[in-house]
Amino acid sequence: MPVTAHLLTALVIAFAAGACSPEPPSKPRAAPPAGADPAPIPAKTVVLTFDDAFRSHLDFVAPILGHHGFGATFFITARWMDDREHYLDFEGVAALHRLGFEIGNHTHDHTYHFSAEDAPALPGQIRRLDEALAAVGVPRPVTFGWTANSFGPEALGLLRDEGYRFARRGRGPEYPLSGLSRGARYDPRLHHRLLIPASVVNSEWTVPHFRSLAREAVAGTAMVFQFHGVPDHAGPHLSVRPDTFRAFMAVLAEEGFNVLAIRDLSRYGVERIPSQDPMTKVRYSSFD
Numbered sequence: 001m002p003v004t005a006h007l008l009t010a011l012v013i014a015f016a017a018g019a020c021s022p023e024p025p026s027k028p029r030a031a032p033p034a035g036a037d038p039a040p041i042p043a044k045t046v047v048l049t050f051d052d053a054f055r056s057h058l059d060f061v062a063p064i065l066g067h068h069g070f071g072a073t074f075f076i077t078a079r080w081m082d083d084r085e086h087y088l089d090f091e092g093v094a095a096l097h098r099l100g101f102e103i104g105n106h107t108h109d110h111t112y113h114f115s116a117e118d119a120p121a122l123p124g125q126i127r128r129l130d131e132a133l134a135a136v137g138v139p140r141p142v143t144f145g146w147t148a149n150s151f152g153p154e155a156l157g158l159l160r161d162e163g164y165r166f167a168r169r170g171r172g173p174e175y176p177l178s179g180l181s182r183g184a185r186y187d188p189r190l191h192h193r194l195l196i197p198a199s200v201v202n203s204e205w206t207v208p209h210f211r212s213l214a215r216e217a218v219a220g221t222a223m224v225f226q227f228h229g230v231p232d233h234a235g236p237h238l239s240v241r242p243d244t245f246r247a248f249m250a251v252l253a254e255e256g257f258n259v260l261a262i263r264d265l266s267r268y269g270v271e272r273i274p275s276q277d278p279m280t281k282v283r284y285s286s287f288d
């Protein structure tokens with residue numbers, strides 16, 4: 001296709017994406033850094049993410065990450081905050097922010113937006129969580145976590161309109177949801193920045209499995225891991241025992257991994273790398 005046709009297509013897509021947004025965001029989220037092209041992602045880069053605002057994230061996980069000097073992204077939802085025994089409230093989320101960790105948006109009510117009919121409710125869910133975070137001094141997130149790791153093209157357009165810089169999905173559809181699972185290695189040349197794949201850690205994972213996946217992180221790529229509760233009372237299959245988690249982090253420390261939050265990927269200019277990701281046109285639901 002000639003360049004002008006590319007431009008025209010891009011304009012049509014941009015117009016269509018803008019037209020389906022109910023209203024513009026109240027203010028833009030932080031822009032990607034300008035200037036000279038930065039170095040690519042270095043070898044041995046791992047991204048840690050933690051979903052659903054479990055109390056164990058502040059009480060147990062954060063001190064271990066802090067001890068090792070690791071970055072991480074915590075994806076917050078208010079869905080289960082009434083259960084104060086097992087989940088954080090917003091003050092707890094603010095404490096994670098003050099410790100230097102990234103706070104990501106995971107919708108206010110943990111709603112699902114992969115279908116065309118459910119996509120329009122996404123901006124309202126995002127903004128409601130943004131407001132609750134702002135009330136405790138947490139800045140507007142720049143990273144979104146797809147609920148149930150499920151996504152669709154309409155919601156993707158709305159996320160873009162909301163100014164999101166990054167969003168993380170899971171292991172599907174490329175890898176099965178059961179067994180000693182894994183997800184694709186994130187490569188900004190292959191994966192759209194709003195569809196970053198992750199390996200979902202479950203109760204079957206062993207230290208050798210975790211180590212072998214982390215070691216796949218060659219230069220230009222990153223291995224992204226998705227944790228839930230440590231341990232997880234709600235979903236035994238997604239639970240990771242505290243001693244196992246400690247061992248996983250020790251592997252990363254002993255082998256000198258570069259351990260980051262998702263937002264830190266902008267250091268390596270990944271937002272400027274054009275990806276050819278067929279997933280931008282895919283509708284995927286982990287419920288199917």
Ligand SMILES: [Zn+2]
Nearest residue numbers: 051052147148
């Ligand atoms: Zn979740």
